Amino acid sequence: MASVQDFIPQPYTATDESGSFQWSAPSNLALVKYWGKKANQIPANPSISLTLNNCKTVTKLSFEPKEDNGAFSFDLLFEGQPKESFRPKIEKFFERVHPYLPFLTQYHFTIDTHNTFPHSSGIASSASGMAALAVNLMSLERLLNQGMTQEYFDQKASFLARLGSGSACRSVTGNVVIWGNHAETPGSTDLYGVEYTTVADVFTTYQDTILLVDKGEKQVSSTLGHDLMHGHPFAGQRFAQAHTNLSAMKTALATGDTDAFIKITESEALTLHAMMMTSNPYFILMKPNTLQIINKIWEFRAETGIPVCFTLDAGANVHVLYPQANREAVTGFIKSDLATYCQNGQYIEDQVGYGAANL
Numbered sequence: 574m575a576s577v578q579d580f581i582p583q584p585y586t587a588t589d590e591s592g593s594f595q596w597s598a599p600s601n602l603a604l605v606k607y608w609g610k611k612a613n614q615i616p617a618n619p620s621i622s623l624t625l626n627n628c629k630t631v632t633k634l635s636f637e638p639k640e641d642n643g644a645f646s647f648d649l650l651f652e653g654q655p656k657e658s659f660r661p662k663i664e665k666f667f668e669r670v671h672p673y674l675p676f677l678t679q680y681h682f683t684i685d686t687h688n689t690f691p692h693s694s695g696i697a698s699s700a701s702g703m704a705a706l707a708v709n710l711m712s713l714e715r716l717l718n719q720g721m722t723q724e725y726f727d728q729k730a731s732f733l734a735r736l737g738s739g740s741a742c743r744s745v746t747g748n749v750v751i752w753g754n755h756a757e758t759p760g761s762t763d764l765y766g767v768e769y770t771t772v773a774d775v776f777t778t779y780q781d782t783i784l785l786v787d788k789g790e791k792q793v794s795s796t797l798g799h800d801l802m803h804g805h806p807f808a809g810q811r812f813a814q815a816h817t818n819l820s821a822m823k824t825a826l827a828t829g830d831t832d833a834f835i836k837i838t839e840s841e842a843l844t845l846h847a848m849m850m851t852s853n854p855y856f857i858l859m860k861p862n863t864l865q866i867i868n869k870i871w872e873f874r875a876e877t878g879i880p881v882c883f884t885l886d887a888g889a890n891v892h893v894l895y896p897q898a899n900r901e902a903v904t905g906f907i908k909s910d911l912a913t914y915c916q917n918g919q920y921i922e923d924q925v926g927y928g929a930a931n932l
Contacts, residue, residue, distance in 0.1 A: 598704035609802030618815035619753025626926030634709035703737030704744035731765035773829030
């Protein structure tokens, strides 16, 4: 079984003066949600996600050696401009991963990053952002340790990304990723995401249209929301439900059962928000238009028989999921019936992707 000790490196076999890397990493969409975590970014329950293709973070990491090896040193640019509000999160990330990347204090870094979608609005921008930073840092470690295997690179990148944002570990590689110990999934672990490959063709090209109900920053951060699961009156039942739903979702994905996929996906989305509404303090991230969209989707599915469904992350925006074969009908429905509920009529068309890419 994997251990954190596996990711503490031996002395490096090479040195590098300066250079840069650039990677993209996608957001991901949890079907079975993780909500609640233990110390060191360990999930309270396992989750399974679809990797997206278009909603991504692109990060360029430049590095040069510095004389003072005692502190972290970095400049951070977001969409070309300094972003001091992001600095504390990067500082905390560096502190957490320093035992596994001891070279961090030996370089000055310039982190130049941008998203292809609105950040802090419930589309898992922290997942793509931390995954993109993690694979860049692993590229530097691979220069310093040139015998590194691709499997180790991927596992450690996912491990590191998790320490920045839990769900980021599901954005490194794979169409479908499981994170968290799950009795019925050999090789599953709390430490990093593992690719689930027994997936029917219909799901490898699944479409995800993200309806931007509210592009503003969330009123309650995901970190606070996770913390509120401590002492939550329904926490135990929820964690058990996630294990059961993950088993059922694996079967649905393997057999191409879109009906089962719909039932689990929508139930998981509503359960996530039910946990928020029954925590102490309680909060509601859905907006009136979120509910309007959900009802419209249910009506459309009942009338047409098309296997379209919704899911939600920790925000008001709605992900509309459907097979590629139904794309024309569903996108027509979105334009005619759902876009009016979006902020400025805006939505993002996406689909299942694979993972991080070296640019």
